[in-house]
Amino acid sequence: MAPVELIARSGELVDDGRKDAALAIRGLSVSYGAKAAVFSVDATLPLGTMTAIVGPNGAGKSSLLKGALGVVPRLSGEVTVFGRPFKEARHRVAYVPQRASVDWDFPARVIDVVLMGLYRKIGWVRLAGRKHRETAMACLERVNMAEFAERQIGQLSGGQQQRVFLARALAQDADLYLLDEPLAGVDAATERAIIAVLQEVKAAGRTVVCVHHDLSTVAQYFDRVLLINLSKVAEGPVETTFTVENLQHTYGGRLATAHVEELALGRGA
Amino acid sequence: MTPFDHFLEALTLQGGYNSALVAIGAGLLGAAAGGAGTFIFLRRRALISDAVSHSTLPGVCLAFLAMVALGGDGRWLPGLLLGSALSSLVGLLMVEWIARRTRLSEDAAIGAVLSVFFGLGIVLLTVIQTLSTGRQAGLQTFLLGSTAGMLTSEAVTIAVAAALLAVLVFVLRRPLTLVAFDPDFAAATGVNVRHTDLAAMGLALLVTVIGLKVVGLILVVALLIIPAVTARFWTDQVSRMVLLAVLFGGAAGYLGAAVSATAAALPTGPIIVLTAFAGFLVSALFSPVRGVVSAALRRRRFQRQVHRRQGLLALVRGEPIYDGLTLQVLRRDGLIRRDGVATLEGRAAAAKAALDEARWSLVRSERADDPVLERYDGLTPLEDLLTADEIAEVDRRLPSPEGVA
Amino acid sequence: MGAEFVQLSLTPLLIGVLSAVACALPGNFLLLRRQALIGDAISHVVLPGIVVAFLVTGTVTAWPMMLGAGAAAIVAVLMIEAVKRLGRVEPGAAMGLVFTTLFAAGVLLLEQSDTSAVHLDVEHALNGNLESLIWFDATGWGSLLDPQALAGLPPQLPRLAIVTLAIGLFLALLWKELAISTFDAAFARTVGVPTRLLGGALVVLTAIAAVAAFDAVGSIIVIAMFVCPPAAARLMTDRLGRQVAWSVLFAIVSAVLGYVLAGYGPVWLGAANSVSAAGMIATVAGVILWIACLAAPRRSRTG
Numbered sequence: 001m002a003p004v005e006l007i008a009r010s011g012e013l014v015d016d017g018r019k020d021a022a023l024a025i026r027g028l029s030v031s032y033g034a035k036a037a038v039f040s041v042d043a044t045l046p047l048g049t050m051t052a053i054v055g056p057n058g059a060g061k062s063s064l065l066k067g068a069l070g071v072v073p074r075l076s077g078e079v080t081v082f083g084r085p086f087k088e089a090r091h092r093v094a095y096v097p098q099r100a101s102v103d104w105d106f107p108a109r110v111i112d113v114v115l116m117g118l119y120r121k122i123g124w125v126r127l128a129g130r131k132h133r134e135t136a137m138a139c140l141e142r143v144n145m146a147e148f149a150e151r152q153i154g155q156l157s158g159g160q161q162q163r164v165f166l167a168r169a170l171a172q173d174a175d176l177y178l179l180d181e182p183l184a185g186v187d188a189a190t191e192r193a194i195i196a197v198l199q200e201v202k203a204a205g206r207t208v209v210c211v212h213h214d215l216s217t218v219a220q221y222f223d224r225v226l227l228i229n230l231s232k233v234a235e236g237p238v239e240t241t242f243t244v245e246n247l248q249h250t251y252g253g254r255l256a257t258a259h260v261e262e263l264a265l266g267r268g269a
Numbered sequence: 270m271t272p273f274d275h276f277l278e279a280l281t282l283q284g285g286y287n288s289a290l291v292a293i294g295a296g297l298l299g300a301a302a303g304g305a306g307t308f309i310f311l312r313r314r315a316l317i318s319d320a321v322s323h324s325t326l327p328g329v330c331l332a333f334l335a336m337v338a339l340g341g342d343g344r345w346l347p348g349l350l351l352g353s354a355l356s357s358l359v360g361l362l363m364v365e366w367i368a369r370r371t372r373l374s375e376d377a378a379i380g381a382v383l384s385v386f387f388g389l390g391i392v393l394l395t396v397i398q399t400l401s402t403g404r405q406a407g408l409q410t411f412l413l414g415s416t417a418g419m420l421t422s423e424a425v426t427i428a429v430a431a432a433l434l435a436v437l438v439f440v441l442r443r444p445l446t447l448v449a450f451d452p453d454f455a456a457a458t459g460v461n462v463r464h465t466d467l468a469a470m471g472l473a474l475l476v477t478v479i480g481l482k483v484v485g486l487i488l489v490v491a492l493l494i495i496p497a498v499t500a501r502f503w504t505d506q507v508s509r510m511v512l513l514a515v516l517f518g519g520a521a522g523y524l525g526a527a528v529s530a531t532a533a534a535l536p537t538g539p540i541i542v543l544t545a546f547a548g549f550l551v552s553a554l555f556s557p558v559r560g561v562v563s564a565a566l567r568r569r570r571f572q573r574q575v576h577r578r579q580g581l582l583a584l585v586r587g588e589p590i591y592d593g594l595t596l597q598v599l600r601r602d603g604l605i606r607r608d609g610v611a612t613l614e615g616r617a618a619a620a621k622a623a624l625d626e627a628r629w630s631l632v633r634s635e636r637a638d639d640p641v642l643e644r645y646d647g648l649t650p651l652e653d654l655l656t657a658d659e660i661a662e663v664d665r666r667l668p669s670p671e672g673v674a
Numbered sequence: 675m676g677a678e679f680v681q682l683s684l685t686p687l688l689i690g691v692l693s694a695v696a697c698a699l700p701g702n703f704l705l706l707r708r709q710a711l712i713g714d715a716i717s718h719v720v721l722p723g724i725v726v727a728f729l730v731t732g733t734v735t736a737w738p739m740m741l742g743a744g745a746a747a748i749v750a751v752l753m754i755e756a757v758k759r760l761g762r763v764e765p766g767a768a769m770g771l772v773f774t775t776l777f778a779a780g781v782l783l784l785e786q787s788d789t790s791a792v793h794l795d796v797e798h799a800l801n802g803n804l805e806s807l808i809w810f811d812a813t814g815w816g817s818l819l820d821p822q823a824l825a826g827l828p829p830q831l832p833r834l835a836i837v838t839l840a841i842g843l844f845l846a847l848l849w850k851e852l853a854i855s856t857f858d859a860a861f862a863r864t865v866g867v868p869t870r871l872l873g874g875a876l877v878v879l880t881a882i883a884a885v886a887a888f889d890a891v892g893s894i895i896v897i898a899m900f901v902c903p904p905a906a907a908r909l910m911t912d913r914l915g916r917q918v919a920w921s922v923l924f925a926i927v928s929a930v931l932g933y934v935l936a937g938y939g940p941v942w943l944g945a946a947n948s949v950s951a952a953g954m955i956a957t958v959a960g961v962i963l964w965i966a967c968l969a970a971p972r973r974s975r976t977g
Contacts, residue, residue: 027592029575029647034567039647040579071860075572076579076592095864102858105372105975106706107914116854119865125847152912154975172865231647233633249634252642315767316711371967372975373905376766380710380901381963388894388956391801392936392949399947412800413781487718488781491774494767502761534785539778546775553761561760 019083022047022176022207023068028077030060030067037063039231040076045209045224050202052212052222056251059229061211062098062180069095069178081176091120094174096165098181104154110164111149114139117171139170142197159190166194170201177201179210183217195221218242275531280524287424288530291416292523294428295483295541297435298476299522302489303496303514304438305472310497311449311507316379317470318493320364321357322477322486323383326390328356329411329481330397337400344407346423346482350430353411354478360386361470414485414538416526423482430479438472442511445469450507483526484538492518495545502556521545573598574648580604581622584611625650628663635666677814683937685809685828690895690933690955692834693887694925697899699841700880702918705904706856711766712751712877713900715773716884717893719750722780723885729787736829740885747881750776802892804933804951807831830890837886841879845918848872853914891952898956899925906963909970928959 018024023045030038038060045051053061066072068079070086081089094117114136115128121135122128128136140146143163148156153164162182169177177198183191198208198221212218218225218238225242227233227250234246282289309315332352337343360382367378394408416424447455448465456462473493480489496518500510525541557563572594580595581604590596590609599605604615611619628651632639641654652660697713704710720743727742728734750772757768811817811826818824845852855862855869862869884896907920932955937948967973 027579031568031571031575033564034571036571036575036647040575066860069864071863076575076594078592090864090866093864095861097858097860101860103706106857107908107912107917108853108857109913112853112914113857116857116861116865119850119854119867122850124851127850154912168861230645245634252633252639310764310767313764313766315764316770319711319714319770367967371909371973373908373967374708374710376708377705377710377901377905377908380714380897381905381960383714384894384898384901384956385960385963388898388953388960391894391953392957395947395950395953396940399949488774488778490770491778494770494774498761498763498767498771501763536781536785539782539785542774542778543782546771546778549771553757559762564760 017044018080024080026078028067029075030063031075041232043226043235048205049224050208050222051224052218053226055228065178092175094169094172094177096169096179099162110151113164114167114171117168139167143167159186162186175206177208181211279527279530290424290428292526294431295526296519296523297431300515300519301434301438302476302492303518306493306497307511307514308445308449308469315494318473319490320379320383321361321474322489324360324386325353325357325486328352330393350478357474411481412485414483416537434475446507488538488542491542495549499549499552502552502559517548581619584619585623681812682808686804686807687933689807689830689890690929691926692838693891694899694929696838696883698903698921698925701900701904702921710901714897715769716747716881717896718773719746719776720888722746722776725780725783743885751877800892802952804891834886894956895952898959902959902963906966909966909973924962928955932958
């Protein structure tokens with residue numbers, strides 16, 4: 001693990017497979033005070049893949065995403081997106097925070113939230129026009145929420161709120177989608193709808209990364225997996241990486257062995 | 270006499286009966302405020318006391334008007350304090366009601382109640398000023414407090430009330446501590462959390478009312494907040510924090526009142542508040558537990574350790590290092606030369622880091638239930654956590670020495 | 675309602691309305707950001723600001739005072755941020771700690787310096803003197819077109835008009851950015867909205883509103899107007915734009931009704947003197963909020 005930051009001072013990339021990766025993280029550490037939440041993680045996520053970030057509670061899954069996005073300060077490390085430093089490629093990234101991270105009592109309608117995704121297209125100072133509203137409505141359509149466009153966001157169920165967040169990300173028309181626990185606490189119908197949309201996104205050649213908590217669906221929904229517990233345990237295709245050994249390594253004694261085997265064997269089911 | 274002699278005289282209560290009483294009263298008041306304030310601070314509701322204190326004003330005015338209407342003088346202190354207690358209780362209940370029954374958050378409720386009650390109080394003050402009785406009611410002293418020219422009977426009232434309040438805080442400390450520490454656990458053990466919270470607010474209300482005449486309604490909030498915040502820098506333990514806050518509050522009250530007694534232009538309230546702030550400032554900067562300086566040093570040291578580790582592992586793998594801080598740390602520790610080539614020590618340290626990395630990796634994959642894994646932080650060497658025998662056992666199972674170095 | 679009204683009541687009324695609106699506008703965003711009490715903290719530290727300005731310049735003219743108050747407000751906000759971040763203290767406690775300390779320092783400085791000759795005291799800072807801001811040179815409605823009479827307007831009026839306009843313009847131009855960063859700061863940062871800068875600008879604007887309004891009407895109205903009209907407006911609607919519109923309406927009603935009640939209320943009740951207009955405006959704002967809490971259509975939580 002853990003080679004150090006590799007962007008040379010000249011700004012040139014050292015070629016270690018990063019130029020072709022949608023997201024490449026090198027030596028990323030994040031800490032709150034003097035305690036690491038993420039320790040020296042490397043990860044290389046290829047274009048057009050759908051990756052689950054998996055690990056026990058408090059293993060630093062969300063902190064990894066936030067550190068990569070620069071939402072929380074990094075202790076060490078470099079992040080590149082499509083071979084460019086993150087700042088230069090920001091417009092190609094869509095981030096979906098945890099649903100619980102915002103105040104849903106905010107005075108806004110569903111359509112207002114989705115329009116936030118068009119912020120870069122609309123630009124500073126100007127207000128959203130009719131064309132923008134049509135785009136936003138199309139995104140709501142894709143997550144089956146068009147009929148709720150005029151609804152106050154606080155009146156939605158958890159699953160509906162999550163779909164609105166996804167529609168906002170779709171509106172960004174990004175090439176890389178980073179989602180923090182998009183399936184946490186949503187109903188089965190929403191889960192199916194969200195996964196269907198994400199798979200469409202992937203089919204269109206975009207790259208998807210989800211922090212994911214449900215081990216039983218990893219193999220079914222994703223093609224790659226990144227296992228972390230403070231530092232990285234393993235990353236790679238689900239078939240070769242989502243194994244009993246790696247899960248034991250990640251979760252330690254927190255998962256019963258029998259259960260782990262069942263999960264690993266049950267993949268592709 | 271020099272000002273310092275005055276100060277010593279005041280500190281040792283030689284400055285006269287009244288100022289001695291005021292100093293003792295302020296000390297007791299500060300101690301009670303420190304205790305009550307800690308419970309409120311830990312429940313993250315420190316600024317409720319701001320609403321409570323501002324909403325005393327209409328009560329003071331109404332009590333004055335009522336006493337005048339009944340043919341009295343209107344300036345009888347216990348009556349005024351009773352009025353202030355009643356109206357601040359109404360203010361407190363209104364904050365609770367708005368935050369619970371409407372979608373507005375508690376801070377909005379606090380802001381609304383404090384400004385409106387205070388505004389109403391000012392309206393009533395102008396009414397009193399224009400009353401045909403024409404006499405100066407002196408109610409303005411409640412805004413900023415004033416101990417100069419205080420009657421002996423008033424000083425006695427305040428000292429006795431403050432002492433009783435300190436006793437009350439002492440008596441109630443157990444349930445309050447329990448709720449402040451872990452409300453869910455407290456509820457599970459049968460403590461009524463809502464009532465306990467109200468009791469804590471009730472204590473704060475009494476501090477405010479008794480403090481009105483000494484520090485004034487705008488500054489009495491400081492007595493409830495600053496000692497508690499100060500204590501937080503010195504300990505992570507609730508019971509110790511309460512004790513420290515009582516000490517800090519008591520010291521600020523006593524010292525402040527004593528200093529202010531030495532000269533006319535040193536108003537009691539502001540001096541007490543500034544004394545408490547000085548204590549806060551020293552604690553916030555220099556406390557070894559949670560102080561700013563020690564926290565910054567810890568984070569910096571930690572960051573350097575992370576970079577050192579990353580640099581060493583890069584050396585092992587023969588990868589180039591570009592990160593400025595990593596290079597700086599390695600150079601400073603004599604692990605690499607100016608041109609970036611590893612020194613002898615550097616190679617030794619790198620090999621050691623790689624060995625530790627390999628050991629951890631083995632333990633993490635093979636001994637999934639080992640409690641030592643709870644201690645994994647990326648930096649602590651496994652050697653420090655296991656016995657020599659256990660390390661030897663781990664080493665035996667490592668793939669091969671070449672695989673490491 | 676002729677010459678006397680224009681001379682004695684028109685300007686205080688306008689100043690009251692402008693003060694209320696200038697504070698209520700940024701108050702909407704402070705409310706949604708859970709920073710409603712920033713206005714409270716800022717209006718308390720205005721006192722040390724003007725005392726220091728007086729000690730430095732030796733005069734009680736408007737501009738140094740306003741600069742001093744503005745500087746104190748910014749110092750206070752920076753101190754609150756420092757205590758919050760570096761000391762890891764919760765926002766409420768950090769605010770309480772900072773504003774009481776600065777206020778105490780202000781009172782102490784005031785006591786230490788010889789300000790008896792000038793009209794500079796705590797009560798004035800709290801109450802303001804709205805009633806005294808009359809238009810001496812006015813002789814009737816016609817004075818509104820008379821340049822000579824207009825030159826004699828109380829300087830607070832044009833000042834507040836400019837401040838209110840500037841605040842309105844700021845909110846209108848950066849509406850979208852403010853809304854995004856208030857609703858979801860982490861997302862806002864990833865799409866390139868400078869959330870920190872925007873938050874800082876909002877606080878500075880709040881300070882400007884507080885200082886400009888305080889000079890005319892005292893800090894009670896300032897605190898009340900930052901919180902009460904936006905809070906009542908929040909209970910009326912679930913749309914941000916409409917909330918701001920309602921808050922402006924409530925601010926205007928509070929100012930007009932409060933001023934009228936303070937001036938004429940006691941007379942109607944048979945008393946000879948009027949009561950504090952600033953206090954009455956705050957009281958009316960509180961009554962409006964109270965009614966909204968009991969009966970407004972969107973008063974309960976949904977999310």
